[in-house]
Amino acid sequence: MSPIGIFDSGYGGLTILSKIRQLMPQYDYLYLGDNARTPYGTRSFEVVYEFTLQAVRRLFSEGCPLVVLACNTASAKALRSIQQNDLPLIDSSRRVLGVIRPTAECIADITKTNHVGIFATPGTIRSKTYDLEIAKLHPHIQVTGISCPMWVPLVENNEAHMPGADYFVKQKIDEMFSADPLIDSVILGCTHYPLLQAKIEQFMPSGVTVIPQGQYIATSLQDYLSRHTDMQARLSQGGTLSMLTTEHPTQFNECASIFLDHPVDAQRIVL
Numbered sequence: 001m002s003p004i005g006i007f008d009s010g011y012g013g014l015t016i017l018s019k020i021r022q023l024m025p026q027y028d029y030l031y032l033g034d035n036a037r038t039p040y041g042t043r044s045f046e047v048v049y050e051f052t053l054q055a056v057r058r059l060f061s062e063g064c065p066l067v068v069l070a071c072n073t074a075s076a077k078a079l080r081s082i083q084q085n086d087l088p089l090i091d092s093s094r095r096v097l098g099v100i101r102p103t104a105e106c107i108a109d110i111t112k113t114n115h116v117g118i119f120a121t122p123g124t125i126r127s128k129t130y131d132l133e134i135a136k137l138h139p140h141i142q143v144t145g146i147s148c149p150m151w152v153p154l155v156e157n158n159e160a161h162m163p164g165a166d167y168f169v170k171q172k173i174d175e176m177f178s179a180d181p182l183i184d185s186v187i188l189g190c191t192h193y194p195l196l197q198a199k200i201e202q203f204m205p206s207g208v209t210v211i212p213q214g215q216y217i218a219t220s221l222q223d224y225l226s227r228h229t230d231m232q233a234r235l236s237q238g239g240t241l242s243m244l245t246t247e248h249p250t251q252f253n254e255c256a257s258i259f260l261d262h263p264v265d266a267q268r269i270v271l
């Protein structure tokens with residue numbers, strides 16, 4: 001079997017996986033969540049790179065010709081080094097893709113004011129990868145990045161819909177719009193944030209579009225495969241989904257139900 005590998009620091013990548021599978025159910029998928037070492041969002045560049053490379057190697061050894069780093073933090077801190085330095089040494093016929101570039105690509109079609117906001121983890125915001133990618137593609141767009149260290153724990157503890165979440169969501173929206181009141185489009189640049197979308201929209205100024213990235217990653221991957229038919233031909237098409245986690249599978253299976261509408265049966269691995 002040659003599945004598409006989907007990697008995340010934990011559960012959040014399941015929001016990306018489900019959008020990809022909705023669009024392309026025919027492929028086999030292998031999801032790897034590094035739940036034992038999550039979160040990545042507050043870790044150093046070196047550690048995120050090291051952990052992500054271990055995960056990519058593991059997915060390659062499981063037969064994945066193509067790996068998507070569903071994690072924004074891993075895409076921000078590890079993708080470029082892996083693509084440029086590691087892939088040529090490991091196996092130059094395999095591919096590793098991230099989520100930031102496809103998200104940056106879509107933004108010019110959405111904003112009218114050319115002022116865009118990004119909510120993401122501290123690591124993603126500090127890396128300035130969104131700012132750099134958007135500047136390369138759309139230099140006329142002004143970007144304001146706000147880090148939201150409390151949002152991932154809110155989602156993972158199933159508190160996203162509770163009244164206690166209001167404070168943390170409103171606080172970050174206020175911070176964003178006092179930095180730039182002209183923002184009309186806000187990217188949810190973290191895998192977990194789509195689960196907070198209803199709460200975010202509740203406090204968002206009217207007329208502002210909230211953009212979860214899953215659908216853009218899915219269409220961008222579909223487009224990539226249609227342009228790289230050699231890669232497409234290498235992927236097996238059995239429609240299966242397998243899950244690997246570095247945490248205990250019972251805990252993974254339970255928490256995964258926050259992110260997916262079907263049960264999963266994960267297998268534990270050590271990276």
Ligand code: DGL
Nearest residue numbers: 009039040041072073191
């Ligand atoms: N998956 C991470 C991201 O999209 C969020 C969770 C974490 O901090 O590890 O940035």
